[in-house]
Every structure is written in structure tokens, then in C-alpha cells.
Amino acid sequence: MEKKITEKAVQETQPIDDEFICLFPLTLVDDITNIEIKMSNSEDFKILYDVIGGTDSKNLVKRLLERIFSNELAKRCLWTGFGRDHYTIENNFKLKDLKLMRYMLDIARAKFNRTESD
Numbered sequence: 001m002e003k004k005i006t007e008k009a010v011q012e013t014q015p016i017d018d019e020f021i022c023l024f025p026l027t028l029v030d031d032i033t034n035i036e037i038k039m040s041n042s043e044d045f046k047i048l049y050d051v052i053g054g055t056d057s058k059n060l061v062k063r064l065l066e067r068i069f070s071n072e073l074a075k076r077c078l079w080t081g082f083g084r085d086h087y088t089i090e091n092n093f094k095l096k097d098l099k100l101m102r103y104m105l106d107i108a109r110a111k112f113n114r115t116e117s118d
Contacts, residue, residue: 020047025070029093032073036099045103049111057112064104 026032039045052067054060069077081094095101 021051024048024067025073026068027070027073029073029076032077032093032098032100039099039103045100046107049104049107054108057108060108060111061104064108068100068104 020038023031023035023038026035048064048067049060052060052063054063065074076090076093077095078092079094079096081092081096083092
């Protein structure tokens with residue numbers, strides 16, 4: 001019986017993928033594109049969530065964004081992508097259609113029982 005409990009605990013524990021975690025914070029717009037390709041499903045992102053955590057949905061999203069994007073990259077991104085970067089005069093990078101953002105919001109909503117309107 002003790003063996004079954006141990007096996008179940010091992011199955012429930014998800015190993016932390018150091019290679020994936022080391023990709024963050026992202027520093028270039030190309031890094032965002034590359035991480036989108038590497039993230040085949042939300043399980044990859046749950047690894048990052050397990051490492052960072054949060055006290056509520058707002059705190060979780062804030063902490064994840066701080067960990068995902070370097071400050072310099074964050075200055076070049078907007079939710080809608082509308083506008084230009086003041087430093088390089090390039091269009092800002094659009095975040096709202098990224099899998100990365102969808103997974104982050106889905107995990108925060110599920111963890112803290114929130115809806116899209118909250």
C-alpha cells in the first residue's frame with residue numbers, strides 16, 4: 001500500500017524543465033516568436049507557473065509578466081500592438097494573440113476561479 005502512495009505522488013509531481021525555465025526573461029522580439037514555437041501546449045507554461053506562483057490572479061499575472069519579459073522588451077510590446085516604439089520607431093509587438101498570453105490568463109483564471117470579465 002505504501003508503494004502505491006509513493007507512485008501516485010511521483011506521478012502528480014511534474015519535473016521542472018530547467019532548459020525551458022532558463023529561456024526567461026525574454027529579451028528580443030524574436031525570442032517571443034521562438035518561445036511560441038517551443039510551447040506546444042499549456043503544460044510547458046504550467047512549469048513556469050509552478051516555479052513563480054502568486055497570491056491571487058492579479059499577483060500571478062504580474063509576477064509571470066515580470067519573469068517572462070525583460071524590461072527592455074516590455075517597452076516594445078503592447079496588448080494590441082498599436083503604436084510605435086519610441087526608441088526604434090518600429091511598430092510595437094502585439095501580445096494579445098500569443099499562445100503564451102492565452103495560457104497565462106487561462107491558468108490564472110482556473111487557479112483563482114476568475115472569468116474573462118474579472
